[in-house]
Amino acid sequence: MKLSERVRPISWLKSHAAEIVRDFEENRSPLIVTQNGEAKMVVMDIRTYEEQLETMAFLKLINMGKKEISEGKFQSVENFFTDLEKEG
Missing domain, CATH: 3.40.1620.10 (YefM-like domain)
Structure with a gap:
Protein backbone atom coordinates (compact mmCIF):
# COMPACT_ATOMS: atom_id res chain seq x y z
CA MET A 1 0.00 0.00 0.00
CA ASP A 45 1.62 -0.60 15.15
CA ILE A 46 3.98 -1.63 17.93
CA ARG A 47 5.41 -4.67 16.10
CA THR A 48 6.45 -2.54 13.14
CA TYR A 49 7.98 0.05 15.48
CA GLU A 50 9.96 -2.59 17.39
CA GLU A 51 11.15 -4.17 14.13
CA GLN A 52 12.34 -0.78 12.89
CA LEU A 53 14.23 -0.14 16.14
CA GLU A 54 15.95 -3.54 15.84
CA THR A 55 16.80 -2.87 12.19
CA MET A 56 18.29 0.53 13.01
CA ALA A 57 20.38 -0.96 15.83
CA PHE A 58 21.65 -3.69 13.50
CA LEU A 59 22.53 -1.14 10.81
CA LYS A 60 24.45 0.93 13.36
CA LEU A 61 26.48 -2.15 14.32
CA ILE A 62 27.22 -2.87 10.67
CA ASN A 63 28.37 0.73 10.13
CA MET A 64 30.57 0.58 13.23
CA GLY A 65 32.17 -2.60 11.90
CA LYS A 66 32.71 -1.09 8.46
CA LYS A 67 34.34 1.95 10.04
CA GLU A 68 36.66 -0.21 12.14
CA ILE A 69 37.64 -2.22 9.06
CA SER A 70 38.39 0.95 7.08
CA GLU A 71 40.54 2.20 9.98
CA GLY A 72 42.41 -1.11 10.15
CA LYS A 73 41.03 -1.91 13.61
CA PHE A 74 40.56 -5.62 13.07
CA GLN A 75 42.46 -8.87 13.15
CA SER A 76 42.28 -12.08 11.21
CA VAL A 77 40.16 -14.94 12.49
CA GLU A 78 43.30 -17.01 13.04
CA ASN A 79 44.87 -14.31 15.21
CA PHE A 80 41.64 -13.87 17.14
CA PHE A 81 41.47 -17.54 18.08
CA THR A 82 45.19 -17.66 18.87
CA ASP A 83 44.77 -14.71 21.25
CA LEU A 84 41.67 -16.31 22.74
CA GLU A 85 43.53 -19.55 23.44
CA LYS A 86 46.35 -17.62 25.12
CA GLU A 87 43.86 -15.92 27.46
CA GLY A 88 42.04 -19.18 28.30
Missing part, protein backbone atom coordinates in the same frame (compact mmCIF):
# COMPACT_ATOMS: atom_id res chain seq x y z
CA LYS A 2 1.25 3.47 -0.86
CA LEU A 3 1.83 5.87 2.00
CA SER A 4 -0.21 8.47 0.14
CA GLU A 5 -3.26 6.24 0.64
CA ARG A 6 -2.80 6.33 4.41
CA VAL A 7 -2.83 10.09 5.05
CA ARG A 8 -5.43 11.47 7.44
CA PRO A 9 -6.00 14.84 9.13
CA ILE A 10 -5.60 15.02 12.89
CA SER A 11 -9.33 15.66 13.28
CA TRP A 12 -10.00 12.24 11.70
CA LEU A 13 -7.48 10.61 14.04
CA LYS A 14 -9.28 11.99 17.09
CA SER A 15 -12.67 10.64 16.06
CA HIS A 16 -11.52 7.24 14.69
CA ALA A 17 -9.03 5.98 17.28
CA ALA A 18 -10.73 2.60 17.80
CA GLU A 19 -10.99 2.08 14.05
CA ILE A 20 -7.29 2.83 13.66
CA VAL A 21 -6.36 0.20 16.26
CA ARG A 22 -8.54 -2.41 14.53
CA ASP A 23 -7.04 -1.48 11.17
CA PHE A 24 -3.50 -2.03 12.45
CA GLU A 25 -4.43 -5.60 13.35
CA GLU A 26 -5.03 -6.29 9.64
CA ASN A 27 -2.79 -3.75 7.93
CA ARG A 28 0.61 -2.86 9.34
CA SER A 29 1.15 0.12 7.04
CA PRO A 30 1.89 3.35 8.90
CA LEU A 31 -0.63 6.17 9.00
CA ILE A 32 0.50 9.72 8.19
CA VAL A 33 -1.27 12.37 10.28
CA THR A 34 -1.53 15.92 8.98
CA GLN A 35 -2.30 19.21 10.66
CA ASN A 36 -3.28 22.19 8.54
CA GLY A 37 -2.41 20.14 5.46
CA GLU A 38 1.16 19.42 6.58
CA ALA A 39 2.44 15.98 7.61
CA LYS A 40 3.15 16.10 11.35
CA MET A 41 3.47 12.52 12.59
CA VAL A 42 3.44 8.85 11.73
CA VAL A 43 1.32 6.31 13.61
CA MET A 44 2.30 2.66 13.38
Whole structure:
Protein backbone atom coordinates (compact mmCIF):
# COMPACT_ATOMS: atom_id res chain seq x y z
CA MET A 1 0.00 0.00 0.00
CA LYS A 2 1.25 3.47 -0.86
CA LEU A 3 1.83 5.87 2.00
CA SER A 4 -0.21 8.47 0.14
CA GLU A 5 -3.26 6.24 0.64
CA ARG A 6 -2.80 6.33 4.41
CA VAL A 7 -2.83 10.09 5.05
CA ARG A 8 -5.43 11.47 7.44
CA PRO A 9 -6.00 14.84 9.13
CA ILE A 10 -5.60 15.02 12.89
CA SER A 11 -9.33 15.66 13.28
CA TRP A 12 -10.00 12.24 11.70
CA LEU A 13 -7.48 10.61 14.04
CA LYS A 14 -9.28 11.99 17.09
CA SER A 15 -12.67 10.64 16.06
CA HIS A 16 -11.52 7.24 14.69
CA ALA A 17 -9.03 5.98 17.28
CA ALA A 18 -10.73 2.60 17.80
CA GLU A 19 -10.99 2.08 14.05
CA ILE A 20 -7.29 2.83 13.66
CA VAL A 21 -6.36 0.20 16.26
CA ARG A 22 -8.54 -2.41 14.53
CA ASP A 23 -7.04 -1.48 11.17
CA PHE A 24 -3.50 -2.03 12.45
CA GLU A 25 -4.43 -5.60 13.35
CA GLU A 26 -5.03 -6.29 9.64
CA ASN A 27 -2.79 -3.75 7.93
CA ARG A 28 0.61 -2.86 9.34
CA SER A 29 1.15 0.12 7.04
CA PRO A 30 1.89 3.35 8.90
CA LEU A 31 -0.63 6.17 9.00
CA ILE A 32 0.50 9.72 8.19
CA VAL A 33 -1.27 12.37 10.28
CA THR A 34 -1.53 15.92 8.98
CA GLN A 35 -2.30 19.21 10.66
CA ASN A 36 -3.28 22.19 8.54
CA GLY A 37 -2.41 20.14 5.46
CA GLU A 38 1.16 19.42 6.58
CA ALA A 39 2.44 15.98 7.61
CA LYS A 40 3.15 16.10 11.35
CA MET A 41 3.47 12.52 12.59
CA VAL A 42 3.44 8.85 11.73
CA VAL A 43 1.32 6.31 13.61
CA MET A 44 2.30 2.66 13.38
CA ASP A 45 1.62 -0.60 15.15
CA ILE A 46 3.98 -1.63 17.93
CA ARG A 47 5.41 -4.67 16.10
CA THR A 48 6.45 -2.54 13.14
CA TYR A 49 7.98 0.05 15.48
CA GLU A 50 9.96 -2.59 17.39
CA GLU A 51 11.15 -4.17 14.13
CA GLN A 52 12.34 -0.78 12.89
CA LEU A 53 14.23 -0.14 16.14
CA GLU A 54 15.95 -3.54 15.84
CA THR A 55 16.80 -2.87 12.19
CA MET A 56 18.29 0.53 13.01
CA ALA A 57 20.38 -0.96 15.83
CA PHE A 58 21.65 -3.69 13.50
CA LEU A 59 22.53 -1.14 10.81
CA LYS A 60 24.45 0.93 13.36
CA LEU A 61 26.48 -2.15 14.32
CA ILE A 62 27.22 -2.87 10.67
CA ASN A 63 28.37 0.73 10.13
CA MET A 64 30.57 0.58 13.23
CA GLY A 65 32.17 -2.60 11.90
CA LYS A 66 32.71 -1.09 8.46
CA LYS A 67 34.34 1.95 10.04
CA GLU A 68 36.66 -0.21 12.14
CA ILE A 69 37.64 -2.22 9.06
CA SER A 70 38.39 0.95 7.08
CA GLU A 71 40.54 2.20 9.98
CA GLY A 72 42.41 -1.11 10.15
CA LYS A 73 41.03 -1.91 13.61
CA PHE A 74 40.56 -5.62 13.07
CA GLN A 75 42.46 -8.87 13.15
CA SER A 76 42.28 -12.08 11.21
CA VAL A 77 40.16 -14.94 12.49
CA GLU A 78 43.30 -17.01 13.04
CA ASN A 79 44.87 -14.31 15.21
CA PHE A 80 41.64 -13.87 17.14
CA PHE A 81 41.47 -17.54 18.08
CA THR A 82 45.19 -17.66 18.87
CA ASP A 83 44.77 -14.71 21.25
CA LEU A 84 41.67 -16.31 22.74
CA GLU A 85 43.53 -19.55 23.44
CA LYS A 86 46.35 -17.62 25.12
CA GLU A 87 43.86 -15.92 27.46
CA GLY A 88 42.04 -19.18 28.30
